[in-house]
Amino acid sequence: xxRYGIWKYLLILLVLxxxxxxxxxxxxxxxxxxxxxxxxxxxxADSFLAERVExxxxxxxISTTIQLEEDYVLIxxxxxxxxxxxxxxxxxxxxxxxxIALNLxxxxxxxxxxxxxxxxxxxxxxxxxxHFLMQVDxxxxxxxxxxxxLQDLRIRFREEKIRYNQAIVQGDSSILLQFNNLESKExxxxxxxxxxxxxxxxxxxxxxxSLELSLSDIEIExxxxxxxxxxxxxxxxxxxxxxxxxxxVQRQGKKRIVVQLPGIQDTAxxxxxxxxxxxxxxxxxxxxxxxxxxxxxxxYRNGLGAPAFLQDSIILGGxxxxxxxxxxxxxxxxxxxxxxxxxxxxMMHRATRGNIGKRLGVLFVEQKTRTVYERDIxxxxxxxxxxxxxxxxxxxxxxxxxxxTTFRITGLDSPSESSELALLLRAGALAAPMxxxxxxxxxxxxxxxxxxxxxxxxxxxxLLVLxxILFYYRIFGIAASLALTFNIVLLVAxxxxxxxxxxxPGIAGIVLTVGMAVDANVLxxxxxxxxxxxxxxxxxxxxxxxxxxxxxxxxxNVTTLIVAVILLSxxxxxxxxxxxxxxxxxxxxxxxAIMGTRAFVNLVYGSKKDxxxxxx
Amino acid sequence: MTFNIxxxxxxxIAIIFSSIFLVVSIGSVIFKELNWGLDFTGGTLVELxxxxxxxxxxxxxxxxxxxxxxxxxxxxxxTREVLIKLPGTVSDSLGSEIVTLLxxxxxxxxxxxRIEYVGPQIGSELRDDGGTAMLLALAFMMLYIAFRFxxxxxxxxxxxxIHDVIIVVGIFSLIQIEFDLTVVAAVxxxxxxxxxxxxxxxxRIRENLRSAESDDTxxxxxxxxxxxxxxxxxxxxxxxxxLFSLFFLGGxxxxxxxxxxxxxxxxxxxxxxxxxxxxxxxxxxxxxxxxVEEPENADDxxxx
Numbered sequence: 001x002x003r004y005g006i007w008k009y010l011l012i013l014l015v016l017x018x019x020x021x022x023x024x025x026x027x028x029x030x031x032x033x034x035x036x037x038x039x040x041x042x043x044x045a046d047s048f049l050a051e052r053v054e055x056x057x058x059x060x061x062i063s064t065t066i067q068l069e070e071d072y073v074l075i076x077x078x079x080x081x082x083x084x085x086x087x088x089x090x091x092x093x094x095x096x097x098x099x100i101a102l103n104l105x106x107x108x109x110x111x112x113x114x115x116x117x118x119x120x121x122x123x124x125x126x127x128x129x130x131h132f133l134m135q136v137d138x139x140x141x142x143x144x145x146x147x148x149x150l151q152d153l154r155i156r157f158r159e160e161k162i163r164y165n166q167a168i169v170q171g172d173s174s175i176l177l178q179f180n181n182l183e184s185k186e187x188x189x190x191x192x193x194x195x196x197x198x199x200x201x202x203x204x205x206x207x208x209x210s211l212e213l214s215l216s217d218i219e220i221e222x223x224x225x226x227x228x229x230x231x232x233x234x235x236x237x238x239x240x241x242x243x244x245x246x247x248x249v250q251r252q253g254k255k256r257i258v259v260q261l262p263g264i265q266d267t268a269x270x271x272x273x274x275x276x277x278x279x280x281x282x283x284x285x286x287x288x289x290x291x292x293x294x295x296x297x298x299x300y301r302n303g304l305g306a307p308a309f310l311q312d313s314i315i316l317g318g319x320x321x322x323x324x325x326x327x328x329x330x331x332x333x334x335x336x337x338x339x340x341x342x343x344x345x346x347m348m349h350r351a352t353r354g355n356i357g358k359r360l361g362v363l364f365v366e367q368k369t370r371t372v373y374e375r376d377i378x379x380x381x382x383x384x385x386x387x388x389x390x391x392x393x394x395x396x397x398x399x400x401x402x403x404x405t406t407f408r409i410t411g412l413d414s415p416s417e418s419s420e421l422a423l424l425l426r427a428g429a430l431a432a433p434m435x436x437x438x439x440x441x442x443x444x445x446x447x448x449x450x451x452x453x454x455x456x457x458x459x460x461x462x463l464l465v466l467x468x469i470l471f472y473y474r475i476f477g478i479a480a481s482l483a484l485t486f487n488i489v490l491l492v493a494x495x496x497x498x499x500x501x502x503x504x505p506g507i508a509g510i511v512l513t514v515g516m517a518v519d520a521n522v523l524x525x526x527x528x529x530x531x532x533x534x535x536x537x538x539x540x541x542x543x544x545x546x547x548x549x550x551x552x553x554x555x556x557n558v559t560t561l562i563v564a565v566i567l568l569s570x571x572x573x574x575x576x577x578x579x580x581x582x583x584x585x586x587x588x589x590x591x592x593a594i595m596g597t598r599a600f601v602n603l604v605y606g607s608k609k610d611x612x613x614x615x616x
Numbered sequence: 617m618t619f620n621i622x623x624x625x626x627x628x629i630a631i632i633f634s635s636i637f638l639v640v641s642i643g644s645v646i647f648k649e650l651n652w653g654l655d656f657t658g659g660t661l662v663e664l665x666x667x668x669x670x671x672x673x674x675x676x677x678x679x680x681x682x683x684x685x686x687x688x689x690x691x692x693x694x695t696r697e698v699l700i701k702l703p704g705t706v707s708d709s710l711g712s713e714i715v716t717l718l719x720x721x722x723x724x725x726x727x728x729x730r731i732e733y734v735g736p737q738i739g740s741e742l743r744d745d746g747g748t749a750m751l752l753a754l755a756f757m758m759l760y761i762a763f764r765f766x767x768x769x770x771x772x773x774x775x776x777x778i779h780d781v782i783i784v785v786g787i788f789s790l791i792q793i794e795f796d797l798t799v800v801a802a803v804x805x806x807x808x809x810x811x812x813x814x815x816x817x818x819x820r821i822r823e824n825l826r827s828a829e830s831d832d833t834x835x836x837x838x839x840x841x842x843x844x845x846x847x848x849x850x851x852x853x854x855x856x857x858x859l860f861s862l863f864f865l866g867g868x869x870x871x872x873x874x875x876x877x878x879x880x881x882x883x884x885x886x887x888x889x890x891x892x893x894x895x896x897x898x899x900x901x902x903x904x905x906x907x908v909e910e911p912e913n914a915d916d917x918x919x920x
Binding site: 125133135435436437438439440441442443445446449450453454456457458460461462464465468469472504505507508511512514515516518519522523526529530533551552555556558559560562563564566567570571572573574575578579582 | 618663665727728729730731732733734735737738742745746748749752753756757760761764797798800801804805807808809811812815816819820843844846847850851853854855856857858859861862864865866867869870873874877
């Protein structure tokens with residue numbers, strides 16, 4: 001009599017129960033929904049907002065349920081057409097202090113949510129949406145930093161009475177300083193050594209009276225990672241302003257950022273907002289006696305008026321803006337009301353106090369990218385993304401009194417420009433410009449088709465395999481079929497718990513797992529048949545079959561797992577989705593195909609003495 | 617299923633057969649090259665769905681007259697679906713521009729299914745990553761088998777794997793099916809699958825070499841191949857069943873992936889019999905090679 005330890009049955013039951021419960025949420029199809037939140041992130045959704053929403057939709061013939069969640073009001077509906085209708089309706093009816101986003105609201109029952117069971121996340125290829133990969137131009141960030149340092153150096157040299165001829169930032173982002181004599185140079189060198197830590201030491205001196213300050217590798221790395229961090233934060237803010245449910249904004253590799261916006265169809269708007277580096281700079285107008293090297297001429301943004309000279313030194317930049325709101329002035333022209341933070345306010349006050357009667361210029365600074373063609377070594381033309389800066393004056397107004405923390409900016413072209421500028425100022429500036437290096441948009445109809453195709457092929461694949469092994473192995477086939485089904489349940493449960501994202505290649509991975517997971521059982525059963533043929537007693541043959549096949553199964557699965565892990569670490573997008581389900585599938589299949597079938601076989605045959613025939 | 621086939625009697629024919637296949641594959645990859653997908657070439661792709669059969673040549677003319685130079689237009693899956701490929705970069709509103717241009721009279725009915733843009737530098741990076749992943753996979757496989765079996769088995773397995781990969785890639789080049797990221801994933805999965813087969817066969821050869829009385833490696837390998845043949849065929853069959861289901865029902869995006877795996881499974885099955893086993897024989901594997909190791913008798917394992 002062969003018995004399987006009771007604890008093994010308990011373990012299998014436990015795992016099975018766990019698998020069923022945690023895969024259950026995936027059976028509840030999500031509701032198409034619209035979510036509404038206030039633009040300002042400090043204001044969370046309240047019953048007042050919910051009432052306003054109710055007011056708008058109550059007369060419409062659309063079936064809805066309105067829920068007040070922590071941060072937003074959720075309106076569930078029944079079809080995707082109604083979802084779009086609702087969004088349209090709400091965005092036309094509600095005032096512009098709210099953000100409206102499409103969402104898929106899970107319908108998981110409460111008792112499942114209470115134990116932490118949630119459905120798998122669907123990838124963009126299954127639910128529709130847009131994926132951007134952006135490359136951060138960190139060289140610009142480095143150059144900007146060096147420009148700032150140079151400004152600082154000029155002021156400090158003046159204070160220290162160190163005289164210099166020329167001070168510029170060179171093409172490779174190093175600062176070149178030229179002095180009249182050796183003494184100034186030596187004083188400058190000493191001063192820099194004492195006060196600045198970011199440069200490579202000793203300072204390079206190519207000519208007798210010059211110094212070259214290049215940033216140390218550590219400093220460059222720091223600037224790069226600061227730039228990416230700031231861009232990440234800014235992008236998150238901007239994405240929130242766009243109103244997207246469950247967005248992903250993540251760093252990828254050294255210089256790239258991934259943004260995924262499920263449900264967004266209008267990529268033009270999204271790209272426009274995400275990639276914009278527009279910000280403001282406040283400069284005083286250059287005076288007649290300002291040296292040429294400290295002023296620059298800029299054109300007007302609206303093309304009206306002759307270009308004007310502004311001083312190079314910046315009073316303050318867009319990063320000191322606390323809030324910005326678009327509105328209209330007395331004459332109905334677009335304007336942006338700006339509130340500076342404390343530091344910005346006092347900087348502005350200090351700068352304007354002593355310059356009453358002079359003019360203050362507001363520069364609109366935008367970093368754009370263009371594609372230029374360069375010849376590579378073989379003489380082939382290759383497209384290269386290049387970023388360049390556009391600086392234009394949007395207003396140049398006489399300072400009548402010292403300015404404080406609040407003021408307004410006029411001179412904008414259109415209401416859309418003012419609201420965009422306000423949004424960009426609120427969300428913060430990008431530390432470095434970015435180029436879109438990859439974009440993938442999946443429409444909702446393709447997403448729905450992909451889900452359907454994935455599920456169809458999985459059902460058919462499973463059916464064919466189950467049919468075949470039932471026919472071929474009979475009672476043992478039942479064991480293998482149960483194990484196979486159990487394997488899918490377990491795989492889905494683990495994916496759900498890890499809140500892994502299911503993609504179309506991921507579904508392909510599951511289907512492939514179905515085909516390959518049978519292998520373990522085929523190995524075991526073939527072995528049992530062989531042992532039977534050699535004349536072993538059925539129960540001995542079962543034992544020998546399982547024991548002998550184990551190592552083979554182990555080796556075969558470990559090697560496949562190695563491939564899956566390599567795919568996981570090297571792959572992006574579609575490859576990753578496939579690798580995730582494949583790896584989890586391999587691990588779960590080892591458990592179900594070996595322990596699961598063994599338990600079943602022992603249950604059927606284990607307690608029979610003098611067993612003469614088994615159905616295999 | 618019991619078999620008694622003298623596999624190795626065919627081994628010379630198999631070597632000739634494989635050699636021809638390899639030469640044709642390599643030649644094709646060199647001269648015809650691969651039909652690289654968007655993931656690797658960079659560029660822009662727009663998929664549209666029309667309410668009824670789409671007129672490809674009209675669409676192409678409209679696009680070219682509308683300023684989209686070099687637009688390639690083709691059906692995708694069905695006559696209603698259209699795939700447009702454009703070289704170079706995407707503008708912010710490319711998708712809507714194309715839809716407006718094509719649908720000046722019926723814009724509402726054209727459904728924008730997807731837009732993909734891959735920058736030139738990303739394309740070459742993805743290609744490098746794919747290549748690195750493949751080499752890494754081969755290297756790790758070799759290490760694992762050398763550790764679990766013996767270096768000759770590792771050599772034989774890797775020869776079989778390289779054989780499979782070259783032929784699958786060769787077939788993609790020969791019939792010019794698009795080679796994109798999912799196909800790379802499939803080729804890697806082929807490595808995993810083909811190795812599965814090779815390991816099962818090698819495992820049996822090792823076991824038989826240790827226990828059988830015969831000293832003739834050729835007989836032992838033949839016996840092992842026959843013993844595992846039933847399993848090899850059944851597993852290949854179940855895997856092919858699901859792959860055909862993916863191929864026919866999984867949708868256009870999965871089709872090439874499934875196709876690569878279908879070729880891979882067939883070739884992998886063949887190579888585990890004729891390439892891996894053959895290589896072992898040619899390398900001169902015999903009983904003594906396994907004696908030095910500690911015997912690993914599967915029977916001793918109390919699992920599970």
